[in-house]
Amino acid sequence: MKKYETLTSKVVPLPKNDVDTDQIIPAQYLTSTSRDGYGQNLFRRLRDTEPDFPLNQDRYKDAEILLTGYNFGCGSSREHAVWAIAGANFKVVIAESFADIFSNNSAKNGLLLVSLPKAVIERLLKRAEKDDLFVTVDLENQVVLVKEGLTTEKHSFEYDPFRKHCLLNGLDDINYILSHQSEIDEFRTRNAKSWTVSPSNSNEENLALAGTKN
Amino acid sequence: MSQVKSTSKPKKHKTGESEVQTPNAMAKQPRNIVQKIWDSHVVSQQEGHPAIFAIDLMLLHEVTSAQAFQTIESRGLKIANPERLLATIDHSIPTRQNRYEIYDEAARSQVETLRANCKRHGVPFMDFDSGNQGIVHVIGPELGVTQPGMTIVCGDSHTSTHGAFGALAFGVGTSEVAHVMATGCLLQEAPKSMKVEFKGKLKKGVYSKDAILKLISIIGVGGANGHVIEYTGEAISKMSMEERMTICNMSIECGARAGLIAPDRVTYDYLRGRRLAPPDSQFLKAVEYWNSLKTDKDAAYDKEVVIDLDQLDPMVTWGTNPSQGCELGQPVPSPKSLPELERKDLEAALAYTKVDAGKSIEGLPFQWAFVGSCTNGRIEDLRIAASILKGNKVASGVTMYVVPGSESVREQAMKEGLDKVFEEAGAQFRMPGCSMCLSMNDDRVPPGERCVSSSNRNFMGRQGPDSITHLASPATVAASAIAGRISSAAKYL
Ligand code: SF4
Numbered sequence: 001m002k003k004y005e006t007l008t009s010k011v012v013p014l015p016k017n018d019v020d021t022d023q024i025i026p027a028q029y030l031t032s033t034s035r036d037g038y039g040q041n042l043f044r045r046l047r048d049t050e051p052d053f054p055l056n057q058d059r060y061k062d063a064e065i066l067l068t069g070y071n072f073g074c075g076s077s078r079e080h081a082v083w084a085i086a087g088a089n090f091k092v093v094i095a096e097s098f099a100d101i102f103s104n105n106s107a108k109n110g111l112l113l114v115s116l117p118k119a120v121i122e123r124l125l126k127r128a129e130k131d132d133l134f135v136t137v138d139l140e141n142q143v144v145l146v147k148e149g150l151t152t153e154k155h156s157f158e159y160d161p162f163r164k165h166c167l168l169n170g171l172d173d174i175n176y177i178l179s180h181q182s183e184i185d186e187f188r189t190r191n192a193k194s195w196t197v198s199p200s201n202s203n204e205e206n207l208a209l210a211g212t213k214n
Numbered sequence: 215m216s217q218v219k220s221t222s223k224p225k226k227h228k229t230g231e232s233e234v235q236t237p238n239a240m241a242k243q244p245r246n247i248v249q250k251i252w253d254s255h256v257v258s259q260q261e262g263h264p265a266i267f268a269i270d271l272m273l274l275h276e277v278t279s280a281q282a283f284q285t286i287e288s289r290g291l292k293i294a295n296p297e298r299l300l301a302t303i304d305h306s307i308p309t310r311q312n313r314y315e316i317y318d319e320a321a322r323s324q325v326e327t328l329r330a331n332c333k334r335h336g337v338p339f340m341d342f343d344s345g346n347q348g349i350v351h352v353i354g355p356e357l358g359v360t361q362p363g364m365t366i367v368c369g370d371s372h373t374s375t376h377g378a379f380g381a382l383a384f385g386v387g388t389s390e391v392a393h394v395m396a397t398g399c400l401l402q403e404a405p406k407s408m409k410v411e412f413k414g415k416l417k418k419g420v421y422s423k424d425a426i427l428k429l430i431s432i433i434g435v436g437g438a439n440g441h442v443i444e445y446t447g448e449a450i451s452k453m454s455m456e457e458r459m460t461i462c463n464m465s466i467e468c469g470a471r472a473g474l475i476a477p478d479r480v481t482y483d484y485l486r487g488r489r490l491a492p493p494d495s496q497f498l499k500a501v502e503y504w505n506s507l508k509t510d511k512d513a514a515y516d517k518e519v520v521i522d523l524d525q526l527d528p529m530v531t532w533g534t535n536p537s538q539g540c541e542l543g544q545p546v547p548s549p550k551s552l553p554e555l556e557r558k559d560l561e562a563a564l565a566y567t568k569v570d571a572g573k574s575i576e577g578l579p580f581q582w583a584f585v586g587s588c589t590n591g592r593i594e595d596l597r598i599a600a601s602i603l604k605g606n607k608v609a610s611g612v613t614m615y616v617v618p619g620s621e622s623v624r625e626q627a628m629k630e631g632l633d634k635v636f637e638e639a640g641a642q643f644r645m646p647g648c649s650m651c652l653s654m655n656d657d658r659v660p661p662g663e664r665c666v667s668s669s670n671r672n673f674m675g676r677q678g679p680d681s682i683t684h685l686a687s688p689a690t691v692a693a694s695a696i697a698g699r700i701s702s703a704a705k706y707l
Binding site (some may be wrong): 017030045049056072074075078098101161172174178181184197 | 231254257258262264266268272277278280281284285288293294298300306318320321323324327339357358369370371373384385386387388389391392393397398399400401403435436439440466469480488489491492493495496497500515526535555558562564652653654672673674675676679680685
């Protein structure tokens with residue numbers, strides 16, 4: 001995973017609430033078995049039906065920050081939604097709130113999600129729709145900086161300290177968990193249930209196992 | 215199936231279940247079922263870090279697993295506990311009779327990739343014609359592998375279905391699928407808990423689908439974000455396991471991390487005798503443990519909601535998310551009075567579904583009817599649809615698909631002659647899979663056409679690009695299919 005570094009970028013406004021992962025990446029684009037290539041179909045339906053949808057506009061070509069309403073990323077658990085957003089070169093999504101699984105998936109892929117209060121979101125959305133809005137997102141200090149003429153607005157945000165550590169250092173969960181292997185083994189032994197029947201032990205009961213039915 | 219006594223006393227459980235104690239044992243503090251299952255699966259937790267959380271079972275399907283197998287292989291890791299995994303194919307497969315030939319190249323490659331991955335890693339795989347293939351959330355319970363007190367994950371948000379058995383079951387992304395493959399564990403923060411009490415009794419013709427759609431319409435699609443819901447109340451205790459699964463299935467549609475129902479006699483009767491359930495010799499021991507999971511008297515929740523179901527009428531959605539629904543006969547709300555952003559969202563939803571605000575949705579004509587999915591593709595759902603369709607015909611101009619949730623549901627339906635009922639009514643009785651629930655396989659609602667569907671999501675384009683979805687119970691779908699217009703099933707019952 002790539003480390004997150006402080007970033008300043010133009011903001012793409014998406015003034016909607018409850019944007020679901022079916023909108024982010026429709027199911028018909030999920031049949032690939034790799035993690036790549038989803039970016040081009042990010043918001044495919046909106047891009048096809050709304051000619052002036054921001055992602056169709058040249059002025060947002062290099063933007064790396066998406067700004068939207070509340071409960072962004074609800075619906076399906078598809079991580080493809082995050083791969084699509086990251087694949088379209090976004091590094092940060094700023095919203096009032098995010099859906100649970102989406103938020104988890106983002107952290108695992110180095111996509112930073114920032115929650116700001118409703119009033120701030122609404123004001124920034126209006127500004128971004130009118131003029132180009134540039135924003136700096138600094139995870140180390142947990143602040144979003146918005147330039148307004150000569151002054152700079154500063155909005156702090158909360159962020160889980162463990163996730164922050166992982167994002168700033170580009171770490172993923174597997175190594176962390178594996179470093180506790182002996183505890184895991186001990187836990188499993190202690191909690192084994194006498195009544196467990198494992199599927200792989202049930203051949204004779206006519207459960208199909210890998211390969212046996214082809 | 216024989217009956218099980220579920221009355222073992224809630225005494226101290228000295229059956230070696232050390233997991234009923236937390237590491238920092240606040241042993242006397244009353245706990246709810248969510249907290250109990252959570253505590254019993256925390257392997258270790260460092261201050262300020264998420265817990266290392268043990269997963270008992272992971273279900274796999276072809277869409278969200280390939281990249282996880284790649285992660286494992288590219289890092290030279292092995293699957294920690296292949297016997298704790300169970301895989302099947304459901305999302306991208308065709309549901310026509312000759313479903314073995316998958317014409318879509320990408321879909322075929324997904325299926326073949328999963329088949330090969332399972333073989334290579336020794337993961338149990340429920341292939342076509344195994345008798346066990348089906349929608350991942352339908353087959354787990356059927357096989358008896360879904361059990362109370364377990365932690366279950368799957369790269370699929372409707373994993374919450376398994377919560378009907380008193381399991382803590384939730385959807386994860388593909389990265390986390392890889393974490394569980396490699397370690398049998400996940401990093402997790404303790405969830406918040408929420409109690410939803412369904413009071414009263416459902417009227418005739420009103421089903422658990424209507425109850426859960428009502429809840430979502432009240433609390434909204436983000437109403438339970440970050441919480442695990444425990445469903446309780448008179449209505450829940452009267453429900454069959456099938457009905458409970460429908461409730462838990464849609465927990466994610468109000469943002470809940472999971473939804474569950476404490477196990478009881480109904481749960482145990484359902485489980486006993488199933489292939490991967492505890493064998494008879496161990497069953498009472500298991501029941502004793504399962505009973506210990508129930509919420510303690512006076513345990514607290516982070517949030518509570520009470521909903522009275524006595525007066526509830528059948529629900530149908532009119533918008534583009536599952537919270538945008540109302541009872542048949544009620545008017546669709548009007549955007550006028552709302553604040554700006556909400557008003558825009560609502561206007562966009564109504565513009566998409568071409569539904570008039572302020573009027574009832576009853577009588578709206580449509581072209582497609584779908585009974586199926588992990589929400590309502592089980593045998594009881596098919597029985598209800600069949601009982602309404604029997605002796606009637608699907609209206610001309612309506613195409614109706616009835617898609618069993620699994621091979622075993624299909625087999626059972628045929629044993630009961632339901633297939634004949636569907637065919638005589640002019641509905642298509644198809645092979646098991648996710649089918650028209652999401653537009654990933656051949657079954658899609660064409661652009662601009664409208665579908666009344668027993669599935670769980672009515673997002674824009676969910677059933678096909680520019681298709682329109684109205685979520686409802688199988689009874690409402692069947693009755694509407696006969697009329698060719700959205701209608702109540704009341705007169706058939
Ligand atoms: S039936 Fe629908 S909701 Fe259920 S697993 Fe399949 S695609 Fe997902």
